Amino acid sequence: MNPVDQAVISQALLSAAREMGIALYRSAYSSVVRDGKDASTGILDADGNAVAQSDELIPMLVGSLSITFRSCAARYPIAKLREGDFYICNHPYHGAHHLQDILIFVPIFFEGKIVAFSAAVAHHLDIGGGAPGLNSSSTDYFQEGLVIPPSRYNLADDWNDDGPLRHFIGANIRVPEATLGDIDSQFAACAVGAARVHEMCRKYGAATVTEAMGEMIAYVERRVRASIAAIPDGTYVGEDALDDDGLSEAPLPIKATVTVRGDSLTVDFTGTCPQVKSHMNAPFASTVSATLACIKSVLSGEDVPFNEGASRAVTVIAPEGCLLNPRPPAPVRARMEASYRAYDAVLKALGQAMPDRAIACGYDTTTGFCLSYLQDGRYRVFLELRDGGYGASADGDGCDAVAGPLSNCTNTPIEQIDADYDFFRIEHYRLRPGTGGAGRQRGGLGSSRGYRILADGVRLAIYADRFRIAAGGLAGGGPGALGFCHVHRGDEVIEVRSKADVSLRKGDIIVLASGGGGGHGDPALRGRAAIAADEAQGYV
Structure with a gap:
């Protein structure tokens, strides 16, 4: 042609x-x-x-x-x-x-x-x-x-x-x-x-x-096969874990074994924990998407589009009945958390194969935050997907308070929220200083957003992660800060779990904070100019 x-x-x-x-x-x-x-x-x-x-x-x-x-x-x-x-x-x-x-x-x-x-x-x-x-x-x-x-x-x-x-x-x-x-x-x-x-x-x-x-x-x-062929043949293993399933406090481990043979690559999630009773399971299509997104981002540049060709060089395996390939009718509403940990596990494995391109894990969490209110027979539903800090690389700091690499959603402007919803309002929205992991390159910062409830009968539903297991650093870098959700009710502070459903009262203030990304390299090697810039911006 x-x-x-x-x-x-x-x-x-x-x-x-x-x-x-x-x-x-x-x-x-x-x-x-x-x-x-x-x-x-x-x-x-x-x-x-x-x-x-x-x-x-x-x-x-x-x-x-x-x-x-x-x-x-x-x-x-x-x-x-x-x-x-x-x-x-x-x-x-x-x-x-x-x-x-x-x-x-x-x-x-x-x-x-x-x-x-x-x-x-x-x-x-x-x-x-x-x-x-x-x-x-x-x-x-x-x-x-x-x-x-x-x-x-x-x-x-x-x-x-x-x-x-x-x-x-x-x-x-x-x-x-x-x-x-x-x-x-x-x-x-x-x-x-x-x-x-x-x-x-x-x-x-x-x-x-x-x-x-x-x-x-x-x-x-x-292009993808050529990039795979440049990786040394071998088997590389990466592991990560979700905080919990929302029903217990036991972490949910995810294991990715990446095998490179010539210009073909196989990702096998054998060793991942079994499916759970809550909605933290990820259907196999989500697992495939997360895996391909990670491989595509690590192995190729912006000049290579994401289409069917990316999947033809990659085989994805997840045992039936595990968290990443559950048997129906397992619930899957919050599947992004397991998908992100699959992404992180593959990222760690590829980092072993290609140390020069290794990146610390970010907050890498979809925080599904939903406020709903029934008034005069009509439902009002507000749904927001929050941000977090990216992991640092050998070449640069992690990005601050942006959607994770599988999401790419933008934040909802406060002015638009005020125009659409009258049963709550935003009290504050700001970066969280010091939440990025320390390192020669620091991890990205998380953010905090406060919501004041203006009516009785409002319901909060949330699913999130990294409230208990932080994004780890790399090559001597420190971990990012954890996220949290608190409800301030008068002088009382109510801790909300990362997977929860809470009835609210008029006057409550919800503070939802996202965590930071991991740092890269020894913090003692961070340049003076970078430290001064962080201090001037109020990032630390």
């Missing part, structure tokens, strides 16, 4: 995927998608292989698009799709991560033939289940929300004009205007992707665009 056409079409596809993401979050209704950008978009080829994905959105979500698509196509063959049809699924044991993530795939027809699919996934504010927004006490995934198995529907017949599917979903959730509005935004994003693919097909021809998609996937596979 003409290399110039290949380059232009490849970048056009990547641009289309990014434009889809912008269309999604700019038209979204909920703060978690509109402001937090907890969503992702992409373009798949006619067989459902991921080609181009929105790299500025959620790495964790883009890694499983093809897995979910294959579950849908296995039940409803691609050959039987007609214009206006779409696949939809949120089933955690059929490729989706948890029920809150609804995936939609829309076939793109050109001259009567499917040439590609546009895809959009978003985390929804409420999807029903046993509690608003977040059911911390679920014992199976049925209690976590409405289950949408791999399905095929038609936009005109089943969704538009309050069609039966739209009506059915709206009747099973507490905030239908937000959830249905966000699904509409997903369809809008998919329409943008279809329009861009049509433009390319009209300009270059469908056969040329199809060939370019295939070469994009092959290019990524070649």
